[in-house]
Amino acid sequence: MRLLLVDDDELDRMAVVRVLQSPKLIKDIVHASTAVSALKLFEESTFDVVLLDYRLPDMECLDVLSKLTNHASKHAAVVILTGIADDEMIERDCIVAGAQDFLLKQELSQRHLTKALVHAQARHALNQQLMETYARLKFLAENDPMTGLSNRYSFEESLRTAILRAQRTESKVGLLFLDIDNFKLINDSLGHDVGDKLLQQVANILQTVIREGDIVCRLGGDEFAILVHDVEVETSIGILAQRIKDSLNNPITLSNTQHFISCSIGISTYPKCAQTAEDMLKHADLAMYHVKQLGRNGFHFFTEGLQERVMNKISLEQQLRSGTLQRQLLQYYQPVIDAKNFNICGAEMLLRWNHPTRGILAPIAFLDDVEELGFLSEIDSASRRSACQQLAAWRSNNIVDQDFCLAINAGEQSLKDESFQTSIKSDLDNAGLTGNCLSIEVTEGVLVSDFDKTSTILNKLKTFGVNVAIDDFGTGYSSMAYLKWLPASILKVDRSFVQNVPDSPPDCRVLKAIITLAKSLDLDVIVEGVETIEQARLCCQYGADMFQGYLFSKPLSPDDFANFVKNHHPGLFQASCNI
Structure with a gap:
């Protein structure tokens, strides 16, 4: 001693x-x-x-x-x-x-x-x-055992302390919420050992990028957070986010193998975006998910607009689960016009939401969120069933003839539904209709998400006589492969290729090329978004088979559609188009 x-x-x-x-x-x-x-x-x-x-x-x-x-x-x-x-x-x-x-x-x-x-x-x-x-x-x-960084508990305490300090000193605090893009794919394909080593490298990179005194945390999984003290201007946080993004875009070498990753970053600040640690984390998380929706590999600041969208989505989900929204949906029908004689040859069924405070809403205002929440297949099914009954009623009252074809949109969730084909057959049978009076419209994005499975489903529909249309052609992948192999009989040209016709010669050439291509594959062509007689005339010259657009009519309620059919005068359009 x-x-x-x-x-x-x-x-x-x-x-x-x-x-x-x-x-x-x-x-x-x-x-x-x-x-x-x-x-x-x-x-x-x-x-x-x-x-x-x-x-x-x-x-x-x-x-x-x-x-x-x-x-x-x-x-x-x-x-x-x-x-x-x-x-x-x-x-x-x-x-x-x-x-x-x-x-x-x-x-x-x-x-x-x-x-x-x-x-x-x-x-x-x-x-x-x-x-x-x-x-x-x-x-x-207080620390994450894998990376040695602060864990969620410790980080949240540090964030609360930083906010209290910022309140006293009237300074600003920044929070970056970071998620590794597609990390699950790395774990599933390369194993969790590689995934863990990759997360350790990410932690090391983040610690080298931040300023001294700032705090990096691993919240869990592939999520990280960074606390930035004494923020002078918000642009400095944006610069830090860009530096992080660039650093993580560099290849990471593990066992002589290079791995490439990217990240999505959401940013919130005190006091502009939130007053508490909990709200800062929540808002940064929302901003990060917005980056994911925009395509990943970027950063975004939280805004009140994002918060409003989230609250609207929460309200939307509550209404969907209670069935309130489904009861407020309306079916509108936009006429499809035959290019040869300008007769009404069909219609496309389009949903509208009769919102109690905002009025009639178009699908763009709610349908993407409905799909994300997982209710689109249910709504598609109910709408299709109702539309078939409406078509049967029109035929019974001689409003439309036996050749009239009703087009209905099918989303990705509907196509994944195992009962999709049998439900359509049941809807047709219950309404007393045959398959040829129905057209199922599928967008390019839905087609390529699972081409083989989609092709199989649509081929089965074809055995019922149901038509298949490729919707919004030209806005997605526009692959010649699926045009050749799919059992489609109709191609719908997106309105974006028509809106500058005939004033723009390049647009005219593109439109003509698309129609020519479709006709060479024996597909009927419907041109959407036709709003002027000059556009209709040019589409006729290029070989289009049908039109759809405000030149003829906007989407109409069932009663208004019936009145439109009764009052339609093909001759007026024939004369204008020199037919």
């Missing part, structure tokens, strides 16, 4: 040395006569026990005791030695301040002092073990 003996009275020090001469317990005794010299020796060397006199000429005992017991790296058991008469108050203060024992000089004996030093050292060693265990548990509680 190595002992530091601190006492300003040399005679007292010698008395202690004499008491400790015979035991082999003490290997070395170092003397100090002042608190300053003792602290200097303690800093420069290592001791097992410090025997500290209560009264020193240059510093209070409790102050010296505090410096010894709270030293950042040096640890030793401290025993207080005093010549003062037994004073329980002093003894209690010393023990509370960290002393392991309190001895009176007049009661010193070899057995007593040796026992006190051994017990003090043992108790101190036990305390050190407890402190080290606590430190390890604290680290585990």
